[in-house]
Amino acid sequence: MPGRALSANASSFADRALARHGFLLLLLPGLFFSVVFFALPVGLLLKRSFFDPGFTLGFYEEIFTNPAYLTSFWISLKIAFITTVFSMLASYPLAYAILIAPSAVRSIMLACVLLPLWTNILIRCYAWMLILQTNGVINTMLVSWLGVANEPIPLVFNLTGVIIGMTHYLIPINTLVILSVMTGIDLRLVSAAKGLGANPVRAFLHVFFPLSMPGVSASAILIFVVGLGFFVTPALLGGQRETNVSMLVSLYFTDVLNWGMGSALATVLMVLTVLLLFGYSFLQPDKMQSSLR
Amino acid sequence: MNKRFGVWTKSLLSGVLVAAFCAAAGVVASADENTLVFAGWGGDWQKAERTYFFDSFEKETGIRVIDLPDLNLSKIKAMVETNNVEWDVVQALGMWVSNKDHADELFERLDYGMINTDGIPEALRAPNGVGVATFAMVLAYNTNAFAGKDPPAKWQDMWDMEKFPGKRGMINQPRYALEAGLIGGGVTKDQLYPLDVDKSLAHWKQIKDKVLWWDQWPQSITLLASGELAMTLSSQGRVLSLLQKEPNAPVAMVWNDGIMTTDFLAIPKGSKRKENAQKLISWMLDAKRQADYAKATGVGPSNIKALDSLSDDVKETLPSYHYQKGELVAFDNVWWAANLKNLTDRWNQWKLQ
Numbered sequence: 001m002p003g004r005a006l007s008a009n010a011s012s013f014a015d016r017a018l019a020r021h022g023f024l025l026l027l028l029p030g031l032f033f034s035v036v037f038f039a040l041p042v043g044l045l046l047k048r049s050f051f052d053p054g055f056t057l058g059f060y061e062e063i064f065t066n067p068a069y070l071t072s073f074w075i076s077l078k079i080a081f082i083t084t085v086f087s088m089l090a091s092y093p094l095a096y097a098i099l100i101a102p103s104a105v106r107s108i109m110l111a112c113v114l115l116p117l118w119t120n121i122l123i124r125c126y127a128w129m130l131i132l133q134t135n136g137v138i139n140t141m142l143v144s145w146l147g148v149a150n151e152p153i154p155l156v157f158n159l160t161g162v163i164i165g166m167t168h169y170l171i172p173i174n175t176l177v178i179l180s181v182m183t184g185i186d187l188r189l190v191s192a193a194k195g196l197g198a199n200p201v202r203a204f205l206h207v208f209f210p211l212s213m214p215g216v217s218a219s220a221i222l223i224f225v226v227g228l229g230f231f232v233t234p235a236l237l238g239g240q241r242e243t244n245v246s247m248l249v250s251l252y253f254t255d256v257l258n259w260g261m262g263s264a265l266a267t268v269l270m271v272l273t274v275l276l277l278f279g280y281s282f283l284q285p286d287k288m289q290s291s292l293r
Numbered sequence: 294m295n296k297r298f299g300v301w302t303k304s305l306l307s308g309v310l311v312a313a314f315c316a317a318a319g320v321v322a323s324a325d326e327n328t329l330v331f332a333g334w335g336g337d338w339q340k341a342e343r344t345y346f347f348d349s350f351e352k353e354t355g356i357r358v359i360d361l362p363d364l365n366l367s368k369i370k371a372m373v374e375t376n377n378v379e380w381d382v383v384q385a386l387g388m389w390v391s392n393k394d395h396a397d398e399l400f401e402r403l404d405y406g407m408i409n410t411d412g413i414p415e416a417l418r419a420p421n422g423v424g425v426a427t428f429a430m431v432l433a434y435n436t437n438a439f440a441g442k443d444p445p446a447k448w449q450d451m452w453d454m455e456k457f458p459g460k461r462g463m464i465n466q467p468r469y470a471l472e473a474g475l476i477g478g479g480v481t482k483d484q485l486y487p488l489d490v491d492k493s494l495a496h497w498k499q500i501k502d503k504v505l506w507w508d509q510w511p512q513s514i515t516l517l518a519s520g521e522l523a524m525t526l527s528s529q530g531r532v533l534s535l536l537q538k539e540p541n542a543p544v545a546m547v548w549n550d551g552i553m554t555t556d557f558l559a560i561p562k563g564s565k566r567k568e569n570a571q572k573l574i575s576w577m578l579d580a581k582r583q584a585d586y587a588k589a590t591g592v593g594p595s596n597i598k599a600l601d602s603l604s605d606d607v608k609e610t611l612p613s614y615h616y617q618k619g620e621l622v623a624f625d626n627v628w629w630a631a632n633l634k635n636l637t638d639r640w641n642q643w644k645l646q
Contacts, residue, residue, distance in 0.1 A: 068642040097635040127513065131523040134460070157505055235508040240465060242502075248641065254367040256637050 042270070049263035059264035069265070073272065076244035077235065078161070080227035083166040087223050088216065090167065091174035098175070099182045103191055117172045125236040128165050131134070132156035132237075161237035170223050177222060181215025221280065245269045282293060327356045329569050332380040335362025338590055342577075345586040350576045356569050362433065366399075369561050373399055378563040381570040385559045390422035392630035397421065401560040401567055408575040412598035422557030425577055427593030429612035429621055430469045431551035433532050435459075435517050436525040437543040445524050448477035452500055459523020462513055463497075465506035465644070467636040468629065469526055470550055474498075474620070476550050482622040490636065493645055506644075518542050529612060531592040547579055553612050553621040555595060574597070586609055 018025075049059055063069045098109045115122070131137045133153035139152035155161060185208060193203040231246035245265055252262035331347070333339045339362060347358040361380070366389055372378045387450060390396050400421040410418055417424030434445050438459045450457050451473070463470050467490075474493035475485060497504075507513055513527040514535055520543070532546045559572045560567055576582070583594035585603045593613035594600065600614055608614040615621050 008330050010304055066638075066642070068638075068645050071645050125510075129512070129515070129521075130519060133516070133519065206427045214384075236512065243641065243644055251637065251641075254365060256634050257370055259370075264500075284380060 024033040095178040165237040333384040387626035391626035422559035424595035427612040429529040429551040433527040433546040438523040462522040462525025467640040486625040499504035554624040
């Protein structure tokens with residue numbers, strides 16, 4: 001009986017095996033989850049992209065020869081990239097502000113960041129539509145009240161609208177990820193730098209900022225990948241030219257019922273994303289390793 | 294647990310729990326035979342279906358109707374393919390049951406011997422579905438934008454930027470947009486199908502950049518009411534709904550040259566309750582019930598006898614009535630079912646130019 005063995009002989013074979021390889025058991029749930037809920041469905045998706053119902057490369061052929069599809073991949077990448085940049089520009093200072101705020105203020109700030117996360121995305125999109133439209137709040141302010149512009153500026157139903165909507169949606173997530181990394185940075189290092197004669201700005205730029213980079217990297221990757229998958233926001237806030245791959249996948253799956261084409265598009269997007277991430281991690285091997293130590 | 298709960302007591306307790314569970318599951322399972330699941334489009338119109346169709350059906354037959362929103366062709370396909378059909382009656386788009394090659398894959402053939410189709414026109418009786426409700430996609434405009442002037446009265450007016458200034462709206466899909474493009478270019482209703490796609494796209498190209506191509510129907514009415522759009526395609530039902538809730542909303546519509554679509558009741562292939570499903574379908578085709586439903590919602594009846602019992606001002610609000618008068622053109626489900634895939638690709642390419 002195992003119970004008796006444990007109390008009688010503390011280092012039996014089973015115990016030693018567990019000590020050395022126990023972490024594999026810990027991996028099992030995660031592995032199970034990954035295989036059943038990710039690898040298997042992705043595999044099924046991949047299979048569907050090759051059969052119509054007989055084996056065919058037709059879908060992939062169509063994707064790589066039709067300029068409309070290639071354009072939509074470019075649009076996906078463009079939208080996701082620009083959104084990531086703006087989101088990062090907004091979230092980093094916000095995360096830093098939350099980090100150094102006194103604890104009472106910090107709670108309020110966190111609540112403000114989290115609240116939008118709990119609003120339905122459709123409601124947010126419609127709200128943006130009403131704010132950004134030609135006679136919406138912003139344009140009315142600019143044209144009628146402040147007189148800054150002669151004509152209303154087109155802020156929605158174009159790329160601008162999409163970026164605004166998506167950035168707004170992703171800032172809470174981005175902020176929280178960066179914040180969680182920042183709280184792991186030892187602020188005494190910054191104090192040490194100041195103690196050695198650096199002014200606050202220099203201390204920040206040369207000590208804190210580089211230490212936060214791994215977190216910024218990870219967060220950027222997350223936001224980029226999530227941004228690639230958006231299809232509601234570009235549909236509602238974008239114009240005809242903001243048709244990204246995710247919108248096409250949604251169209252082919254639900255409207256036209258061409259699951260083969262939808263799967264092929266999704267697969268190409270996934271492969272493209274994986275390649276980009278590999279390329280990205282190749283460009284900075286040192287930083288990845290140093291963050292693991 | 295302490296010694297008071299010995300092994301036998303624990304086993305007995307677990308056994309009782311398991312038995313209770315099975316009994317409950319059994320009750321649910323046996324309730325299955327006397328239940329039907331209806332999937333529709335949700336919203337106020339489905340709530341009205343509950344009032345005017347499902348409640349009376351439950352009273353009359355004792356069969357419980359569970360109605361769900363979020364109808365989705367993709368879900369139907371997934372259900373049929375995995376032989377796990379949860380929906381018994383669906384309110385399908387006409388196109389879905391009109392593809393001669395694929396309708397049988399997804400939907401059961403109806404046994405018209407069991408369905409009372411008295412009053413339903415021949416054209417609405419398809420092998421895999423029967424028409425139940427009509428809707429009209431029309432030109433709607435913002436009354437403030439044309440205050441004191443002539444408002445737009447036909448699709449051609451969308452292309453007349455001088456006489457009718459303001460931003461136009463149109464759905465970002467080939468369906469209805471192609472029809473509007475052709476009628477706007479002078480094609481008469483009886484010459485509309487088969488659609489001359491090139492001609493329609495060329496006509497739209499003239500004003501492509503001045504049109505706001507929206508993706509969801511609620512956008513059409515929201516943007517029109519807020520003044521962002523001067524005129525747009527929208528559905529007669531939405532215009533009516535808005536005016537019922539806010540009689541002062543600056544929105545109006547034009548019946549002339551609208552496109553009438555029909556929803557069909559269908560049974561997903563592999564449904565285990567086909568007999569009861571056909572009973573529900575038969576129930577929903579009744580003239581009197583359709584008339585009451587139409588009066589409450591503005592959704593047109595498929596049963597032409599339903600119009601007989603309605604007063605003139607109610608009839609004014611119904612697509613079926615305006616179709617009879619010749620003002621609307623019927624959406625060609627069969628043509629669209631055959632061409633949807635090609636046109637979707639074509640539209641995607643055209644969009645990005």
